[in-house]
Amino acid sequence: MRKPEQIGVEKVGRNSSAIVKLRKGLWSPEEDEKLMNYMLRNGQGCWTDIARNAGLQRCGKSCRLRWINYLRPDLKRGAFSPQEEQLIIHLHSILGNRWSQIASRLPGRTDNEIKNFWNSTIKKRLKVNNNVSKNSPNNSTDKGSSDPSRDIMEAAMFISMHDHDLTAMCMESSLTSTTTTSSSSMHNNSMLMRGHDHFGLLPPLLQNNTNHETNGTSNLFNVGMGGYDDCGILEVPYMMGMENDNTNLGSGVMDGDINANPTNYMVDKKSTNFNHHFNRDVDGKVKVEEVVGFENHWPGESLKMGEWDLEGLFASIPSLPYLDF
DNA sequence: AACTCTAGCAACCGCCTTTCA
DNA sequence: CTGAAAGGCGGTTGCTAGAGT
Numbered sequence: 257m258r259k260p261e262q263i264g265v266e267k268v269g270r271n272s273s274a275i276v277k278l279r280k281g282l283w284s285p286e287e288d289e290k291l292m293n294y295m296l297r298n299g300q301g302c303w304t305d306i307a308r309n310a311g312l313q314r315c316g317k318s319c320r321l322r323w324i325n326y327l328r329p330d331l332k333r334g335a336f337s338p339q340e341e342q343l344i345i346h347l348h349s350i351l352g353n354r355w356s357q358i359a360s361r362l363p364g365r366t367d368n369e370i371k372n373f374w375n376s377t378i379k380k381r382l383k384v385n386n387n388v389s390k391n392s393p394n395n396s397t398d399k400g401s402s403d404p405s406r407d408i409m410e411a412a413m414f415i416s417m418h419d420h421d422l423t424a425m426c427m428e429s430s431l432t433s434t435t436t437t438s439s440s441s442m443h444n445n446s447m448l449m450r451g452h453d454h455f456g457l458l459p460p461l462l463q464n465n466t467n468h469e470t471n472g473t474s475n476l477f478n479v480g481m482g483g484y485d486d487c488g489i490l491e492v493p494y495m496m497g498m499e500n501d502n503t504n505l506g507s508g509v510m511d512g513d514i515n516a517n518p519t520n521y522m523v524d525k526k527s528t529n530f531n532h533h534f535n536r537d538v539d540g541k542v543k544v545e546e547v548v549g550f551e552n553h554w555p556g557e558s559l560k561m562g563e564w565d566l567e568g569l570f571a572s573i574p575s576l577p578y579l580d581f
Numbered sequence: 582a583a584c585t586c587t588a589g590c591a592a593c594c595g596c597c598t599t600t601c602a
Numbered sequence: 603c604t605g606a607a608a609g610g611c612g613g614t615t616g617c618t619a620g621a622g623t
Contacts, residue, residue, distance in 0.1 A: 280593075282617090304608070316608070321592065356611060371612075372590050380588085 279313045283322055287312055291319055292327050325366045332364030336373055344370055345378065 279287075294310035300323075303316030312319060336344070340362055347358040355367035355374075362370065 282591075302608075317610090318592080320609075325591075353612065367611075368591075375613095376589055 278315050278318075280318070283326075287314070288322070288327060291322060295323060295327070296329075321368075325368045330364055331366065336365075340365065341373075341378075344374065348374065 290310045290312055291306075294306060298306075298309075300306075303320045305316075306312075307314050307316050307319045310319070314322075343362060344358060347361055351357050353371075355371045359365055359367040359370050
C-alpha cells in the first residue's frame with residue numbers, strides 16, 4: 257500500500273498547458289466512489305478527461321489502473337480456484353510473462369492480480385519443489401502425488417523454468433488435465449504424457465506419468481505448440497498465425513509417430529515447409545524474430561517470439577480453454 | 582505483549598506502442 | 603510527417619495484516 261497523500265504535478269490533456277496537482281498513493285473511498293459513479297454514468301473514454309471530469313486529482317493512468325484492477329463491476333474477487341491456478345500455469349508455460357494475455361483468458365481476473373499470484377505463490381512453490389527434488393535423491397523414484405493436477409502443475413512449472421523448448425508440450429499436456437481428472441486419461445491425448453523425456457529433465461512426478469526413456473535424440477521435441485489428435489498423430493499449429501499467408505493458415509499434421517521415430521519427425525517438419533510458415537509474412541519479410549528452441553536446431557533461421565499473433569495462436573488451438581464462470 | 586518476519590497485493594515506474602493534432 | 607500525449611503492459615516497490623517467536 258502506498259502513502260495516501262503524495263502529491264505530484266502533471267500537465268493535463270493534449271492541448272492543455274494546465275498544471276494540476278495530482279494525488280498519488282492509496283485511493284480513498286471517496287475517490288473510488290467518484291470514479292465508479294463517473295464510469296457507470298459515462299463509460300470509458302479518455303482517461304485524462306475522466307480523471308478531470310470526475311473531479312479526481314489523479315492522473316489518467318492512475319484512474320485507468322484503479323478501474324481495471326479494482327473498481328470494474330465484472331471483477332471477481334477472492335482466491336484463485338484450482339482450475340484458474342492450473343490455467344494460469346498452462347498459459348504461462350506458453351505465453352511467459354504476458355500477463356494481460358493470460359488475464360484475457362480468465363474472466364474477472366486482472367493481469368495485476370495474476371502477476372501477483374504468480375510471483376508470490378506459484379514461483380515460491382516451484383522454488384520449494386526444486387529444492388526438495390534436489391535435496392532428496394529418493395524423489396527420483398517418486399511415485400507422484402495423489403493429486404494429478406498438482407503433478408501437472410509441478411511439471412509445467414519445472415519445464416517452464418528449465419526448458420522453454422518443452423513448455424509448449426507441457427501446456428498441451430496440461431490442457432488435457434483441465435478436462436480430465438485422472439492421470440490415466442491424460443496419457444491418451446497429451447503429447448507430453450505420450451512422449452519421452454529425451455531431455456532427462458522431467459521431474460520425477462512427471463516422469464512417473466510418462467513412458468520415460470532416454471536416447472540420444474533429445475532435441476526432437478522442439479516443435480512449439482502441438483499435440484496429438486485422436487489418431488495419435490502429432491498436430492502442430494503453424495505457429496499460431498504468425499504468418500499472414502491465409503492460404504497456409506491452419507494446422508500441419510505430422511505423420512508418423514515421433515515416439516517411435518523421432519528422426520522422421522524432424523524430416524517431416526522440414527517437408528511441410530515450416531521455414532516458410534514460421535518466419536515469413538506475406539511480403540516474404542522475416543516476421544517472427546525467434547521461436548523458442550528452434551534456433552538451437554535450425555541454424556540460420558532466426559525466429560523470435562516478439563511478433564506472434566496470439567489471437568491466431570489461440571484460434572489454432574481449439575482445445576485451449578477459457579475459464580467461463 | 583512486543584517484536585520480527587513474511588505473504589499478499591495495491592499502486593507506481595518506466596518503457597514501448599498507438600493515436601492524434 | 604512529426605512530435606507529444608495517451609494507452610497499455612510488465613516489473614518493481616513498499617505497505618499492511620497476520621503468523622511466528
